[in-house]
Amino acid sequence: MITASNLTKKYGEKTAVKNINLSVKKGELFAYLGPNGSGKSTTIKMLMGLLEPSDGSVEILGEPMHLNNTELKRKISFVPDTPDIIGKLTGNEYLNFVASIYKMDKETYKNKREELVNMFELGNDLGVLVEEYSHGMRQKLAVIGALMHSPEVIFLDEPNVGLDPKSNRELKNYLTDYVQQGNTVFLTTHTLSLAEEIADRICIIYQGEIKALGTLAELREQAGMGRTLEDIFLALTDGEDVHVQEHTES
Ligand code: ADP
Ligand code: MG
Numbered sequence: 001m002i003t004a005s006n007l008t009k010k011y012g013e014k015t016a017v018k019n020i021n022l023s024v025k026k027g028e029l030f031a032y033l034g035p036n037g038s039g040k041s042t043t044i045k046m047l048m049g050l051l052e053p054s055d056g057s058v059e060i061l062g063e064p065m066h067l068n069n070t071e072l073k074r075k076i077s078f079v080p081d082t083p084d085i086i087g088k089l090t091g092n093e094y095l096n097f098v099a100s101i102y103k104m105d106k107e108t109y110k111n112k113r114e115e116l117v118n119m120f121e122l123g124n125d126l127g128v129l130v131e132e133y134s135h136g137m138r139q140k141l142a143v144i145g146a147l148m149h150s151p152e153v154i155f156l157d158e159p160n161v162g163l164d165p166k167s168n169r170e171l172k173n174y175l176t177d178y179v180q181q182g183n184t185v186f187l188t189t190h191t192l193s194l195a196e197e198i199a200d201r202i203c204i205i206y207q208g209e210i211k212a213l214g215t216l217a218e219l220r221e222q223a224g225m226g227r228t229l230e231d232i233f234l235a236l237t238d239g240e241d242v243h244v245q246e247h248t249e250s
Pocket of ligand 2: 040041042081157
């Protein structure tokens, strides 16, 4: 579903993402973890075809991803880390706009939108200009917009930041169901408990490089028994060498 081969991004002298190789399967919920500045957003933008890799390549749904592959981009979706939605639109106008981009038919749009708007309790605010929204409300609107057309692959960059506890719970349940229906989710988060709870596999990166990749049980086993994800994460992203090897695909 999602394959990155030797994916690399350099910003001038700085290498933000170094030779990332990973493959996310259909129906998998994949958590991509790492401290601030470790290259998570840069990786996501390259996977999404929003940023040109300096080296390496990306395949999504078996097709090569390029900046101008709009057909492929229509099948996937993205929730960016900062929900920069045009402020001069109302929530309604934004969702109408998204539905038109994805060429959604009226009936599907109506139903999907109602389901998601109710789920995040945003119904009363849809007539309001986005510039008057709180961060959490923008985040909800971005998530609704991204999920509305039921993309086969969705990338979410720290989607739970700013969401209230109920919306967080709803999003968690939604994503869990979503992958059970055969869709694929690539998620970054700093909420390790969220990754522990819902991810099928976890990848930990540090300074642009993969430090560990596997199921939680595999990471625990390789790191030594009894380690929590937090222990493993902090050890791997703080110079301590616990020898967690990358697991190969079966
Ligand atoms: P994360 O999402 O894990 O916090 P990012 O991918 O945003 O990390 O950033 C990785 C590194 O690349 C950081 O050191 C950051 O400062 C740098 N970086 C990100 N975007 C740019 C850019 N447009 N120009 C220069 N450096 C950048
Ligand atoms: Mg980021």
